[in-house]
Amino acid sequence: MSSRPLRVGAVPYLVGRPLDAGLAEEPGIELVHAVPSALVEGLRAGLFDVALVSSIELFRRPGYRYVPRLCVAGRDHVSSVQLFLARPLAEVRRVALDPASRTSAALVQALAADVGLAARFDEPPVGVDPRAAGADAWLRIGDRALAESYEEPRLSAFNPSATWRAVTGLPFVFAAWIVAPGAPVDGRFAAFERARRRGAELARDLADRHAAATGLPRAAVRDYLLAECAYELGDEFGPALDEFQRRTAALGLVDGALRPRPLEFVP
Numbered sequence: 001m002s003s004r005p006l007r008v009g010a011v012p013y014l015v016g017r018p019l020d021a022g023l024a025e026e027p028g029i030e031l032v033h034a035v036p037s038a039l040v041e042g043l044r045a046g047l048f049d050v051a052l053v054s055s056i057e058l059f060r061r062p063g064y065r066y067v068p069r070l071c072v073a074g075r076d077h078v079s080s081v082q083l084f085l086a087r088p089l090a091e092v093r094r095v096a097l098d099p100a101s102r103t104s105a106a107l108v109q110a111l112a113a114d115v116g117l118a119a120r121f122d123e124p125p126v127g128v129d130p131r132a133a134g135a136d137a138w139l140r141i142g143d144r145a146l147a148e149s150y151e152e153p154r155l156s157a158f159n160p161s162a163t164w165r166a167v168t169g170l171p172f173v174f175a176a177w178i179v180a181p182g183a184p185v186d187g188r189f190a191a192f193e194r195a196r197r198r199g200a201e202l203a204r205d206l207a208d209r210h211a212a213a214t215g216l217p218r219a220a221v222r223d224y225l226l227a228e229c230a231y232e233l234g235d236e237f238g239p240a241l242d243e244f245q246r247r248t249a250a251l252g253l254v255d256g257a258l259r260p261r262p263l264e265f266v267p
Contacts, residue, residue: 005030006188009039009051011175013142014210014221015072015080016052018199018231019177019192021206026191035100036141036175037126049183050192054103055173059245059254063181067192068262069237072175073230074161080224081174082145083108083158085137090116096135097123103174104141106254107160110247114167115158143214146224150216170240171233179263189263196231 005028010020012033024031034042039051044061052072058064074081081104085092095117097105109121119137124130130138137158140148148155164172177192179185199206207225211218233240249256 004184006184007047007049008032009034009042009048009053011036011039011052011072011142013080014146014206014225015142015229016175017206018203018225018229019052019070019072019196021195021199021202023191023195026188026194028188029191037100037102040102043178043180046180048180050177050179050185052175053178054101055176055241055244056103056106056248056254057178058176058241058260059248059256059258062258064258064260065179065263066260067177067179067189069232069234070177070192070196071173071231071233071237073171073173073233073240074165074228075171075230076162076165076228077159078161078172078174078224078228079149079159079220080143080145080229081107081139081141081160082149083137083139083160084131084148085156085158087136088156089137089158092117092119092136094135094137095119095121096130096133096138097121098130098139098141099123099126101139101141101174104139104160106248106251107164107172107244108139109251109253110244111160111163111167115163143210146216146221147214150220168240168243170243171230171236173233173237173240173244176241178260185263199231 039053042048124133207222211221248254
């Protein structure tokens, strides 16, 4: 095992807590939280060895590996990724994408033809609220998407994860533990398994604390964290990633020839 700490990045949103619970207390691991786009930049720059990062990154740089099974996925509707609509979907001509998540932005584009969305996709600068960008629809992710859904129940929305399931029959992998080329993971792979087990035990409490802190309905937050989101996938993991790569490669968004490999367990 490498003598230096393993530098790990994870998302700051509620959705990441069932995967990184207690990871900061694991020997030899340094954990940092940042938005998905910053995690990607850090992974590419060598600031992180492993990051819970947008799954699309697997198909944009050679040499990546990933932790098998463990991920942030949606089996159907997921409330933390929403395309909010100022007009009916068929009338949308301009979409403001959330720059914080490249995977969610690519997912909307990959489904556009399936739902008859003929729009221009713009990415506002970091720090600019997509809703304020003057578009017909805006993509929102993370805790802010949850809040907007429940604070404005009359707001129309298109749910990309639910549509992905309807179109492909597969779950959608939003984020995975991606391992940088040459990262000294060694036997510390097991720490991610332990964090997931702790997260599963704490999930109900995590949901309740988030509801209390934000004022969101407890039942809705529990449903989101315990039912909408999936944190382990079996045989569907690979096919779900393959279909996403195929669709986004057809749009020129990723490299269709890359073949990232799962990390092999070393006890």
